[in-house]
Amino acid sequence: MIADTRIRALIVSDFNAQNLAGYLHNSRESPAVGAEVAPFGQVMQALTDFTMPCWETDPQVVVVWTRPQAVLATMRGLLENARPKVQDLLPEVDAFTRAVRGVSQRARLVLVPTWTLPSYERGLGMIDLKSEHGLSYQLMRANLRLTDNLAAVQNAFVLDAERWIAQAGSEHAHNPKLWYMGKIGFGNDVFKQAVHDILAAIRGAGGGARKLLVLDLDDTLWGGIVGDTGWEGIRLGGHDPIGESFGDFQAALKGLKNRGVLLGIVSKNDENLALEAIRRHPEMVLRLDDFSGWRINWEDKAANLRSLVSELNLGLHSTVFVDDNPVERSRVRAALPEVLVPEWPEDKLLYRRALQSLTCFDAPAITEEDLDRTRLYAAERERTAARDDTQSFDDWLRSLETKVVVEPLSAANLPRTAQLLNKTNQMNLSTRRMTETELLAWSEAASHRVWAFRVQDKFGDSGLTGIASLQLAGEKGIIVDFVLSCRVMGRRVEEAMLNFLGQAAGKLGARQLDATYIPTPKNKVCLDFWQERSGFEAEADSRTFKRSLAQPLPAPEGILLVAPEA
Secondary structure: OOOOOOEEEEEEOOOOOOOHHHHHHOOOOOEEEEEEEEEOOOOOHHOOOOOOOHOOOOOOOEEEOHHHHOOOHHHHHHHHHOOOOHHHHHHHHOOOOHHHHHHHOOEEEEEEEEOOOOOOOOOHHHOOOOOOOOOHHHHHHHHHHHHHOOOOOOOOEOOOHHHHHHHHHHHHHHOOOHHHHHHHOHHHHHHHHHHHHHHHHHHHHOOOOOOOEEEEEEEOOEEOOOOHHHHOEEEEOOOOOHHHHHHHHHHHHHEEEEEOOEEEEEEEHHHHHHHHHHHHHHOOOOOHHHOOEEEEEOOOOOHHHHHHHOOOOOHHEEEEEEEEOOOHHHHHHOOOOOOOOOOOOOOOHHHHHHHHHHOOOOOOOOOOOOHHHHHHHHHHHHHHHHOOOOOOHHHHHHHHHHHEEEEEOOOOOOHHHHHHHOOOOOOOOOOOOHHHHHHHHOOOOOOOOEEEEEEEOOOEEEEEEEEEEEEEEEEEEEEEEEEOOOOOOOOOHHHHHEEEEEEHHHHHHOEEEEOOOOOOOOOOHHHHHHHOOOOOEOOOOOEEEEEEEEOOOOOOOOOOEEEOOO
């Protein structure tokens, strides 16, 4: 979804949102966004009349930010203490979200900030949350209904505007003078906070969420120097404010791991002492099995970080590095500019806040594979160890007892399939990016097929790690997508996928398979596969590959392929 050019955005609002558009345009965060602003006060027109001039730019992202009293008549009545029929509120929310659903068919991403009211609007005072005519009570109901209504819209997301207001502070969030003089709904500090979340949502929807967080140890994961004090002397947990803050920081890291972010360690330290601290300290929240890998030695941290990322088959662009030492942060930034190295507070009591403020891990969905990612990497370490103990590569592959299970695209696997399509860079034939809605719509065409591939072996289930799509054109089958996670690359799963595609295309009437490789800076490994191991013939341009189906594509030895009918 995210291209190198400036992303086209449209802001639909009942207030003057030019300041928000300006902050989006001038932000130094990626991606670059150019925002058009629909005429304020014409919300429903802009959401339903796509002939309006604001739609001429064909926006990719639409932000629909409204005040509740502007789009919900019941809320307007409650503000005036007119005691409206509160049972009318939810149908009004439903009507609004129907219009938003219509927009979701035209844009790749729709973002809807929650409805808020200024803090000085106290409604019924002490009974505002007790009475059905209370402002706060009804506002909560409206926001919950909004969220529920949009939950099933795959490319629409509700953003928490109340948090932006809290971060800005009530005095800076709402200034009546701004409204009366310029119809500006919020202070600039609110718009600045909104920009962070809007850009994070665009990155996440485009597959730009970071996957790996690598940490230093001394004074980063715990207080003190373990080499000086031993594991018994580090500050962690207990009744010590510093120790307690490190315990809470580790709990937040554990939370990240539990939602699919990998944790790693790069530290200048004695490895035995450091690992002993992780194993033995009673207040350690994180244990060794929470980390997907580590480099603990006295070598250059940038070199160690590159080595660890390579071992995990990830890209530097997927990595975040946290270190309390500004010199080490500077070194990694200079040597590995693709790695995100956030500034880190000197005050150790602020570590958890700094971590929780990062937006780089925002993703549009959390799949079962995400939740199980650390275990998957632990299983990969076992596979690597087994390979080291095996005499030949073929023997090792046979020993894995690999099974590849094929399943058609469905509602159950759509979120993970779209995530894999958008995040995978190396073994990716076309590197096209599509939202869940776009992918599902493409797959529903009569001449299109999309399959997902799950990989298992004796060490565990690697989950949904492959995608292939086919477009039928007469007696020709065109492979559009050929995607495989780096976790299972090089284990002949690629050949099993091609074997299935050949079978499926033949059953659908094709006599030939074609594939066109579209180069990017990161998918050279895909070209190598098609040139060297695919069994296809390369055309003169070295990017187009063809294969007659008169002879079946060979099935790789040692892999059990479980496939449905085409």
